[in-house]
Amino acid sequence: MGTHAAPEVLGASAALLGAVRSASTDRADRAAVATDRSGFVPASLPDGVVFAESVDDVVQAVKLAAVHGVPLVPRGAGTGLAAASSACAGEVVLDLSRMNRILDLDPVEQIAVVEPGVLNAELNAAAGAHGLFYAPDPASTAICSIGGNIATNAGGMRCAKYGVTRESVLGLRVVLADGRELRTGRGTIxxxxxxxxxxxxxxxxxxxxxxxxxxLRLRPAPITTATAAAFFPDVAAAAAAASAVIAARIQPSLLELVDGPTLEAIDLALGTDFRRRGGAFLLAQTDGFGAHLEMDVLANAVEPFASEVLRPDDEAETEALLAARRAAIPSLEQLGRVSIGDIGVPRGRLAEAVTGLHEISERTGVRIYTIAHAADGNLHPMLVVKPEESVTEGPAKAALGEMFHLAQRLGGTLTGEHGVGLLKRDWLREELGDVSLEVQHAIRRALDPQGILNPGKAI
Amino acid sequence: MGTHAAPEVLGASAALLGAVRSASTDRADRAAVATDRSGFVPASLPDGVVFAESVDDVVQAVKLAAVHGVPLVPRGAGTGLAAASSACAGEVVLDLSRMNRILDLDPVEQIAVVEPGVLNAELNAAAGAHGLFYAPDPASTAICSIGGNIATNAGGMRCAKYGVTRESVLGLRVVLADGRELRTGRGTIxxxxxxxxxxxxxxxxxxxxxxxxxxLRLRPAPITTATAAAFFPDVAAAAAAASAVIAARIQPSLLELVDGPTLEAIDLALGTDFRRRGGAFLLAQTDGFGAHLEMDVLANAVEPFASEVLRPDDEAETEALLAARRAAIPSLEQLGRVSIGDIGVPRGRLAEAVTGLHEISERTGVRIYTIAHAADGNLHPMLVVKPEESVTEGPAKAALGEMFHLAQRLGGTLTGEHGVGLLKRDWLREELGDVSLEVQHAIRRALDPQGILNPGKAI
Structure with a gap:
């Protein structure tokens, strides 16, 4: 069933949208898919949205896009943080959220085959029924899709031990820019x-x-998990403790740092008293057969830096600590408009990074709240501005730029796990250099000479 | 210092070889770099060999190759098993073995920066001095180079738990086909x-x-390692036990299967009595803070299939078991010419794979000995022929072809960790399909339009 184009939709897009099985040019539908959760606001709405329900639908849309020269913007759950699925006039969104079936889950091989629209948490629930889990766990697990996770090589808290999305994807079925189907990878480890x-x-x-x-590769759920939390006088001490954990040569399955201002926001939202107990917070887990022994070593490494170390001994207490960490971003969203930074630094330089972020906040006047996947050296400095202010222009953009240069000075990277999208293109060349970008564009031209697949993103 | 070309060396190669700092066209030098350890015998010798001692030497050689249109065959330690560094007339070998310095080893960040000619075991020795290790450990660790490991995405016994080379390489400095320098990856996790x-x-x-x-990413050496070994009535029982280990949802750091004929060869070489004790052998390790607890679970999973389970309780006994496993290939090399297969199958289908290999041996008359990295489903069926027979033609080639089709029937792959080189090109299209190969050739053309870098290999 096609759809009639709204008057403002261009001819090429209208031809595509009119020929596919399911599409919309309603203003509300177009507004709903125009951007993601990055805070980026496109200057215009996309021409329409195609709702794919099968591989054939995708092939058809891509072939039509190629014929009519229409840029297609693929979209999963729209929870991205770098505007990689933002779309504007002249572009058509290819919505994959209806392709949301778990096609196979083999508990013996520990492998799942899924459509891209399956939510991360849905897959984890299905795997959990067999004592397995899918390792990548973005904070948005409840609402983000596997397809989007793959498109951004998403991380999360557990990748401290289990690696990012790349380490859990064995094979893909991909529709290329000319409509051909490509299979990558394989079904073996x-x-x-x-x-x-x-x-x-x-x-x-x-x-x-x-x-x-x-x-996708699933993994056995750990037989035992041990948890500890610690409070510190300030965030530099917490960062130093996190670096000490790595230097102690143990492998936490989770090592999350939360700074003082973020603790305040969490307290405000949850009614807790974290900020009173310390100027920064570290939450750690170890897992496996020796989880508690490993946690003893971790706690010893942390103790010299900490004002208080907790070893929760029941499930409820552990869950409350995890819930507080998970509440960080929602709590900040109650204070204003949030842009979530994503720099990565060498693991021994976390303390320098948090000090540098504090200086950036002072200099630019933008409030910066910091949480970090500390075991990976991946910081999420969160800029909070007033609801009416932009997070992609003005002081917020200046602060983002300074954050990137801070990461670069410390031997780090612009983005640890969120991706480049539209949001970070300005600093991409500076990090990658001319040769790398030229090679990437050459690969892109080899695969999509017309440039119809999500143009302007990633590279 | 240039070198004068031997009379049979072609003009273009001679121009290249005469212009670089260090090269040879001596017949002995050319013969020494003409092939690897795959058993592949090129029909002719390469025109010469360039000995690179610096990045500048590589850049110069590549630029000259581009100017003169000479195919360059990069070579590390020459221990490959797929003829990926084999070279013939009209080609020049670029020997990187003299670039063998460890440039940096940061024990706090757990990162090493190395030149490509550094041997795997050298890096591990240097890392070991800081309580760290480099995870990929091909059987050839003592003699294979990191550059070759990267070129083939090499594996080994430890990748059961720690992943293959890809999971341990953070960043690369690469000379492209036109002499430009590319930096890939980064210095952060x-x-x-x-x-x-x-x-x-x-x-x-x-x-x-x-x-x-x-x-490269280094990892903390495990605080504890537990070892077990088991004997089985036959290889199918051992394979079933290995699959049971995976199904028991534990994570061995090593899980090696050795079949009866290979045990006999080991006994012959070492004077041991493995074959008398069983028709197949499984060697397992777990590591970490809970290594012994995890090994208890592993041993319980194996026991129903085994005729004897050993839990060595001292270092010497453990080392003897590991040494026996490591002796498998050298022992077979005493029996004839060996070609080491490398198929991968889903982990639950190991028993079917070993049964299938037995049938192939019966059918083709080629002796097949099998060892396997069982936790990854990666089998190394070793064909042994008489010293005067070819391992790449006749019955051996037929057996290799049947092995590939067996892997394919079981949902597996042609090569788990050795690579394609020249040896496995015949079956590449069948596994990957036309679209994948077309995409790979398009990428190759985008990066090396002249096709001077190791033409005919890999894809």
Whole structure:
């Protein structure tokens, strides 16, 4: 069933939208898919949205886009943080959220085959029924889709031990820019036939192909998990403690740092008293058969820096600590408009990074709240501005730029796990250099010479 | 210092070889670099060999190769098993073994920066001095180079738990086909700026660029390691036990299967009595703070299938078991010419794979000995022929072809960790399909339009 184009929709887009099985040009539908959760506001709305329900739908949309020269913006759940699925006039959104079936879950092989619209938490619930889990766990697990996770090579808290999305994707089924179907990777744990097209697709933000199916590695749920939390006089001490954990040569499965201002916001939202107990907070877990022994070593490494170390001994207390950490972003969203930074630094330089962030806040006048996946050196400095202010222009943009340069000075990176999208393109060349960008554009041209797949994103 | 070309060396190669700082066209030098340890015998010798001692030497050689249109075959330690560094007339070998310095080893960040010619075991010795290790551990660790490991995305016994080379390479410095220098990846644990060119280079067998420096992730040496070994009536029982270990949802750090014929060869070489004790053998390790507890669960999973389970309680006994496993390939090399297969199958189908291999041996008359990295479903069926017979032609080739089709029937792959090289090109299209190969060739053309880097390999 096609749809009639709204008057303002251009001819090429109208031709595409009129020919597919399910699409909309309603203003409300277009507004709903115009951006993600990055705070980026496109200057205009996309021309329309195609609702794909099958691989054939995707193939058809891509072929029509190629024929009519219409840029297609693939979209999962729209929870991205870098404007990689933002779309504007002249573009059509390809919504994959209806392709949301778990096609297979093999508990013996510990493998799942899913459509891209499956939510991360849904997959984890299905895996959990077999004593398994899917490792990547973005904070948005309840609302983000596996397809979006793959498009951004998403991380999360557990990747401290279990790696990012790339380490959990065995194979992909991808629709290329000319409508051909590509299979990458395989159904086995290891394999090295040909180039690693699987890794090339992961994190490419839909610019090299559209993922329509993924074969994922599940892992055994840990037999035991141990938890500790610690309070510190200030965030520099907490960062130093996190670096000491790494230097102690243990492998936490989770090591989350929360700074004082964020603790205040959490207290305000949850009625807790974290800020009174310390100027910064570290939450750690270890897992496996020796979880408690490993946690003893971790706690010893942290103790010299801490004002208080907690070893919760029941499930409820543990869950309350995890819930507080998870509440960080929602709590900040009650204070204003939030833009979530995502820099990565060498793990021994966390303290310098948090000091540098404090200085940036002082200099730019933008409030910065910091949480970090400390075991990976991945910081999420969150800029909070007034609801009517932009997070992508003015002082907020200046602060984002300074954050990038801070990361670079420390030998780090612009983005640890959220991706580039539209939001971070300005600093991409500075980090990657001319040769790398030229190579990336050459690969892009080889796969999508017309440039119809999510143009302007990722590279 | 240049070198005068031997009379049979072609004009273009002679121009290149005469212009570089250090090269040879001596017949003995050319013969020494003509092939690897795959058993592949090239029909002719390469025109010469360039000995690179610096990045500048590589850049110069590549630029000259581009100018003169000479195919360059990069070479590390020459221990490959797929003829990926084999070279013939009309080609020049670029020997990187003299670039063998560890440039940096940071025990706090747990990162090493090395030149490509550093041997795997050398890096592990240097890391070990700081309580760290480099995870990928091919059987050839003592003699294989990091550059070759990266070119083939090498695995080993430890990748059961710690992943293959790709999971331990953070960043690369690469000389492209036109002499430009590319930096891939980064010095931090996480990072998602742009396409994953790092993973694209890893396993590309030198066809997309020449790795001249690598930033590697080291890991803390496990605080405790537990070992068990078991004997079984036959290899099917051992394979079933290995699958049961995976199904028991534990994570061995090593799970090695050895079949009866290989045990006999080991006994012959070492004077041991393995074959008398069982028709197949499984060697397992777990590591970490809960290693012994985890090993208890592993041993329980194995026991129903085993005729004897050993839990060595001292270092010497453990080392003897590991040494026996490591002796498998050298022991077979005493029996004839060996070609080491490398198929991967889903982990629950190991028993079917070993049964299938037995049938192939019966059918083709080629003796097949099997060891396997069982936790990854990666089998190494070793064909042994008489010293005067070829392992790449006749019955051996037929057996290799049947092995590939067996893997494919079981949902597996042609090569788990050794690569494609020249040896497995015949079956590549069948596994990957036309679209994948077309995409790979398009990427190759985008990066090396002249096709001077290791042509004919990998894809």
């Amino acid at each position: 290891k394999g090295v036939t040909g180039y690693d097209l699987n890794a090339l697709m992961i994190g490419s933000e839909g610019t090299l192909g559209i993922v329509v199916e993924a074969t | 996480k990072g998602v700026t742009g396409y994953d060119l790092n993973a694209l280079m890893i396993g590309s067998e030198g066809t997309l660029g020449i790795v001249v420096e690598a930033t």
